[in-house]
Amino acid sequence: MLEARLDTANLFKSAVDAIKDLVQDCNFDCNDSGIALQAMDNSHVALVSMMLKAEAFSPFRCDRNIALGVNLTSLTKVLRAAGRDDTLTLKAEDAPDVLNLVFEATAQDRISEYDLKLMDIDQEHLGIPDTEYAATISMPSAEFKRITTDLMAMSESVTIEATKDGVKFSSTGDIGNGSITLRQHTPVDKPNEAVEIELSESVALTFSLKYLTNFCKAQPLSNQVKLCLSAEVPLMVEYGLEGGSYLRFYLAPKIGDEE
Amino acid sequence: MARTRSKGGPASTSADKTVSTTTKAASTSTYTLSAESTNPPKLFVLPKNTSSSVRIITLENPRYGNPTRYLVCPETGSFYEFTKAAPPNKSTPRSWLLSSEKSEKEPALESQTIQSPDLYLATPYDPLFLLLPVLFKSSSNSKSDNLQRQYLSLDDYLDLIPNTDRHFSEILTLPNSHVEKVLEARLASVCDLVEMGDDKMYRPNESKLSTIILSKASKMAEHLPPSMEEKFIKKALEAPVMGVVKDQPPPPPPPTTSTSSPEETASPSASESQSTVTTSSGTTPSTAVTTPATEEAPEPTFAPAITASPATISLQRLRTSLNFILSSYLPPFLSKTVLSSLPSETFTELEEYLTKLSKLRTEAAASRNLDINGGKRARDEDDDERLEKKRKMEQEEKVKKANTSRGVKQLAKVNTAGMMKLSAFFKKA
Numbered sequence: 001m002l003e004a005r006l007d008t009a010n011l012f013k014s015a016v017d018a019i020k021d022l023v024q025d026c027n028f029d030c031n032d033s034g035i036a037l038q039a040m041d042n043s044h045v046a047l048v049s050m051m052l053k054a055e056a057f058s059p060f061r062c063d064r065n066i067a068l069g070v071n072l073t074s075l076t077k078v079l080r081a082a083g084r085d086d087t088l089t090l091k092a093e094d095a096p097d098v099l100n101l102v103f104e105a106t107a108q109d110r111i112s113e114y115d116l117k118l119m120d121i122d123q124e125h126l127g128i129p130d131t132e133y134a135a136t137i138s139m140p141s142a143e144f145k146r147i148t149t150d151l152m153a154m155s156e157s158v159t160i161e162a163t164k165d166g167v168k169f170s171s172t173g174d175i176g177n178g179s180i181t182l183r184q185h186t187p188v189d190k191p192n193e194a195v196e197i198e199l200s201e202s203v204a205l206t207f208s209l210k211y212l213t214n215f216c217k218a219q220p221l222s223n224q225v226k227l228c229l230s231a232e233v234p235l236m237v238e239y240g241l242e243g244g245s246y247l248r249f250y251l252a253p254k255i256g257d258e259e
Numbered sequence: 260m261a262r263t264r265s266k267g268g269p270a271s272t273s274a275d276k277t278v279s280t281t282t283k284a285a286s287t288s289t290y291t292l293s294a295e296s297t298n299p300p301k302l303f304v305l306p307k308n309t310s311s312s313v314r315i316i317t318l319e320n321p322r323y324g325n326p327t328r329y330l331v332c333p334e335t336g337s338f339y340e341f342t343k344a345a346p347p348n349k350s351t352p353r354s355w356l357l358s359s360e361k362s363e364k365e366p367a368l369e370s371q372t373i374q375s376p377d378l379y380l381a382t383p384y385d386p387l388f389l390l391l392p393v394l395f396k397s398s399s400n401s402k403s404d405n406l407q408r409q410y411l412s413l414d415d416y417l418d419l420i421p422n423t424d425r426h427f428s429e430i431l432t433l434p435n436s437h438v439e440k441v442l443e444a445r446l447a448s449v450c451d452l453v454e455m456g457d458d459k460m461y462r463p464n465e466s467k468l469s470t471i472i473l474s475k476a477s478k479m480a481e482h483l484p485p486s487m488e489e490k491f492i493k494k495a496l497e498a499p500v501m502g503v504v505k506d507q508p509p510p511p512p513p514p515t516t517s518t519s520s521p522e523e524t525a526s527p528s529a530s531e532s533q534s535t536v537t538t539s540s541g542t543t544p545s546t547a548v549t550t551p552a553t554e555e556a557p558e559p560t561f562a563p564a565i566t567a568s569p570a571t572i573s574l575q576r577l578r579t580s581l582n583f584i585l586s587s588y589l590p591p592f593l594s595k596t597v598l599s600s601l602p603s604e605t606f607t608e609l610e611e612y613l614t615k616l617s618k619l620r621t622e623a624a625a626s627r628n629l630d631i632n633g634g635k636r637a638r639d640e641d642d643d644e645r646l647e648k649k650r651k652m653e654q655e656e657k658v659k660k661a662n663t664s665r666g667v668k669q670l671a672k673v674n675t676a677g678m679m680k681l682s683a684f685f686k687k688a
Contacts, residue, residue, distance in 0.1 A: 020664045020666065020667075021664050021665070021666020021667060021669075021670070022666065022667065022670065023667065024659075024662065024663050024664070024667050025662075040681060041667070041670055042667065042670070042671060043670070043671075043673070043675045043678075043680075044680040044681055044682060045675050045678040045679070045680060045681060046670075046681070047681050047685070071662045072664065073661075073662045073663065073664045074662060076664070124682075124687055125687065126681065126682060126685035126686065126687060127685060127686055127687065128685050129685070156673070156674070208673055208674075208675070208678065210669065210670060210673045211670065211673065214666055214670065217666075233684055234681060234684050234685075250681060250685075252678040252679045252680070252681055252683075252684070253678070254677045254678055255677050255678070255679065
């Protein structure tokens with residue numbers, strides 16, 4: 001039996017919104033530590049990993065490990081019925097056929113309840129090791145979103161180059177080229193706008209912009225985004241949430257000739 | 260001489276092959292493998308009652324004209340041809356493992372493995388076949404007229420036999436050689452004979468040849484190997500079941516002169532004139548044999564419309580055997596001559612049956628076509644199931660498409676060349 005209540009549906013809505021553009025169907029793995037999700041896109045070059053810890057919910061109850069196989073498009077349709085500030089309660093039996101969602105608008109005393117049919121999904125789980133990245137860049141998530149959208153106009157791929165001076169996003173395409181450089185700065189009064197670079201060695205990698213713009217749909221989740229890079233390993237884009245919960249994306253770098 | 264051959268032996272590099280095999284192959288492993296032999300031994304099954312003077316000679320193959328090896332025992336005058344028995348299933352690797360028991364007579368053979376799984380069988384061969392090309396050659400142009408042929412002596416004919424390697428003449432001149440006597444006897448069986456004093460003169464006679472070939476064929480027909488029986492007799496004579504409509508199985512593939520089936524080569528080897536043995540060249544399909552099988556594709560039957568009488572079946576057997584002999588042992592020009600000089604009524608009964616059969620088959624095929632076009636009659640259950648499955652698949656596909664987000668669809672278009680799969684970085688949990 002699962003019962004998990006979120007104070008605002010917004011968190012779950014945004015997370016599902018970002019994931020649904022990457023994968024079609026996936027399992028929400030529920031256990032007593034929280035709700036986790038791991039899935040790859042169809043091409044298997046990107047991976048999304050979500051962890052909503054039990055602390056993010058109040059209350060949270062999960063007696064047994066339950067895998068909720070969900071079609072994310074269907075889930076989005078249901079979540080569309082939830083207001084941003086509604087409380088959201090997820091409920092499921094131990095061997096569930098359906099996921100029960102309840103939205104409560106506290107101000108209006110309105111309760112809506114939906115049952116979403118579940119499906120059996122065969123998924124391979126990858127073990128993701130803890131990696132010491134050569135460069136870790138924290139920046140405003142809105143800034144990252146803007147950069148990816150802007151560079152999309154130039155090319156399908158972006159080279160992210162992290163040096164001790166700053167981080168440079170550059171794209172070269174048919175119509176020309178463009179680049180955006182961010183320098184490290186930490187305004188005391190506005191911590192949300194800080195750009196921080198932790199660097200053990202310079203690194204430059206190229207990624208598919210289409211995937212990155214897709215990741216940026218998770219922007220409402222968090223004010224800050226963390227990019228972690230190391231040569232020849234996947235980029236990690238992390239949207240950190242309160243209480244150690246997170247939504248992470250991994251993307252394989254483009255190696256070899258750039259077309 | 261190291262003949263051992265091993266698979267994946269680390270030591271047997273190409274360099275080692277050339278080096279004398281007594282030098283140990285350079286290798287770091289504990290056990291060194293002796294180098295592969297460049298000329299691996301072959302395995303033969305040879306006839307028992309042969310003298311020590313037995314030879315393997317190269318002669319022109321009477322059917323194909325290529326040099327072919329024959330085993331000849333001069334003292335008995337018997338000829339043997341070699342048949343290669345290949346394993347029935349080519350995909351499974353096989354090898355020979357040889358080891359010899361201790362015997363006083365012969366030195367013990369070194370135990371060894373032979374990579375090639377082939378086995379060569381020496382089977383009796385009628386030397387008449389060797390004579391046929393020279394006997395009938397002269398007449399091939401002048402449209403078989405017995406009267407125009409000359410009487411020649413045995414020696415004249417023997418001189419005509421291609422003898423490039425001098426193997427043949429050597430066999431004839433060996434002491435105690437009975438080859439010439441045997442050849443003469445075989446020659447006499449297909450020729451008209453005129454005695455002029457001590458000299459015997461021969462003139463080839465086609466009707467005699469036909470009789471001999473026919474008797475060989477009927478002998479073979481008594482012992483058809485099961486594989487041929489199935490393919491050329493049972494299937495060729497099977498009648499379609501009327502009323503029940505089934506997908507017609509494809510006609511049997513042309514037989515690749517079934518060198519592989521050992522039972523075919525082994526069984527009736529007792530008689531000198533036996534002809535079930537296949538040629539070791541083994542690639543030429545016996546085209547004549549296939550014709551009855553291909554023109555009437557067999558069908559699975561429960562209650563066939565007509566059944567072949569025992570006489571018809573034995574005639575079909577005879578024809579199959581005859582076609583086999585004609586297409587594997589006789590020179591091509593002679594095959595036609597023999598066929599045309601057969602009594603015309605030999606296969607009448609069989610022909611009648613086959614005409615009836617092909618008519619029935621056309622009808623069956625026509626009624627099936629009607630079914631497909633009209634679509635009124637109940638289809639095959641298989642067909643129905645397939646359609647059902649297809650429909651289901653399409654439906655599922657539709658649902659899937661409807662449940663795919665725009666983002667996922669767009670990502671499918673992204674060029675991911677040069678991007679490694681994540682499973683290359685992260686291992687499965």
